[in-house]
Amino acid sequence: MTVPLVVIPTYDERDNLGPIIARVRTAVPEASVLVVDDASPDGTGEVADGIASRDDAVHVLHRPGKQGLGAAYLEAFDWALAHGHDPIVQLDADGSHLPEELPRLLARLDRADADQAAPDLVVGSRWVDGGSVENWPVHRQVISRLGSAYAHLVLRLPARDATAGFRVFRADALRAIDLADVHTRGYGFQVDVLWHAHRAGLVVVEEPVRFVERERGASKMSLGIAVEAAARVTWWAIRAPWTRRPPHLARRAGDASDREVQRVGEQPRPGGGEPAE
Ligand SMILES: Nc1nc2c(ncn2[C@@H]2O[C@H](COP(=O)(O)OP(=O)(O)OP(=O)(O)O)[C@@H](O)[C@H]2O)c(=O)[nH]1
Numbered sequence: 001m002t003v004p005l006v007v008i009p010t011y012d013e014r015d016n017l018g019p020i021i022a023r024v025r026t027a028v029p030e031a032s033v034l035v036v037d038d039a040s041p042d043g044t045g046e047v048a049d050g051i052a053s054r055d056d057a058v059h060v061l062h063r064p065g066k067q068g069l070g071a072a073y074l075e076a077f078d079w080a081l082a083h084g085h086d087p088i089v090q091l092d093a094d095g096s097h098l099p100e101e102l103p104r105l106l107a108r109l110d111r112a113d114a115d116q117a118a119p120d121l122v123v124g125s126r127w128v129d130g131g132s133v134e135n136w137p138v139h140r141q142v143i144s145r146l147g148s149a150y151a152h153l154v155l156r157l158p159a160r161d162a163t164a165g166f167r168v169f170r171a172d173a174l175r176a177i178d179l180a181d182v183h184t185r186g187y188g189f190q191v192d193v194l195w196h197a198h199r200a201g202l203v204v205v206e207e208p209v210r211f212v213e214r215e216r217g218a219s220k221m222s223l224g225i226a227v228e229a230a231a232r233v234t235w236w237a238i239r240a241p242w243t244r245r246p247p248h249l250a251r252r253a254g255d256a257s258d259r260e261v262q263r264v265g266e267q268p269r270p271g272g273g274e275p276a277e
Pocket residue numbers: 008009010011012013036037038066067068069072091092093094096187213214218219220221
């Protein structure tokens with residue numbers, strides 16, 4: 001059996017890191033943890049090293065400076081695949097993603113529906129039935145909902161919560177996505193990866209989660225990051241309208257008639273494949 005890996009990107013999360021790792025280790029004892037720290041000025045990297053020195057299942061990647069969440073995750077994915085981990089989890093350090101919900105998300109990865117194969121990617125979603133947000137200011141909820149709805153509409157993404165950062169990937173899903181072509185480094189990274197997963201024909205499902213706003217530390221979210229994400233979504237939609245999608249992806253994902261989505265590792269069907277650029 002392969003060992004799951006929980007990736008925790010950090011920038012100035014000194015007070016949050018110890019408690020969140022402890023919760024992950026309790027909730028999923030078989031999982032390893034990889035902290036990816038961008039030389040946090042508050043010393044989060046040293047806190048991580050201290051925890052790793054006492055727990056063999058905890059590892060730390062030190063990056064030279066703040067280069068964005070997306071860059072941190074891309075390096076972590078390379079590390080995870082090189083070390084043979086499967087599946088790979090994304091989890092924020094600030095407590096917004098509840099480690100206690102992880103066993104349910106991981107179990108979802110192994111469950112096929114009557115009309116759909118087991119997922120390649122499970123997205124912990126705030127905006128499906130049973131999902132919720134707590135202590136989030138109204139303006140953040142509006143930005144998140146509008147952004148997700150916009151991306152869902154123009155790109156026909158297979159998730160209502162396109163910016164969700166609580167995700168579980170099969171290792172094969174990460175191999176199937178062209179990660180070298182993921183260029184968004186900020187908040188829009190989550191949308192970018194989902195867009196690539198969609199075009200790679202992966203099976204994506206949403207599982208409801210409770211999202212709890214951070215109690216300690218500062219948010220790294222900014223207007224610039226949101227604008228970057230919206231601009232990129234618009235650009236992708238212009239460049240790749242659904243009329244040029246491969247036939248097996250031409251319908252909305254989740255539509256009962258759209259059950260021919262190619263699973264990772266399966267041979268492409270004749271006539272399938274990526275649209276010509
Ligand atoms: N390594 C690394 N981690 C980052 C970077 N930016 C944010 N993070 C981490 O990514 C996670 C999500 O960042 P947040 O600031 O919580 O962003 P958010 O969840 O969109 O915003 P809030 O809801 O306001 O907390 C946290 O664990 C951050 O510490 C970065 O540039 N590098």
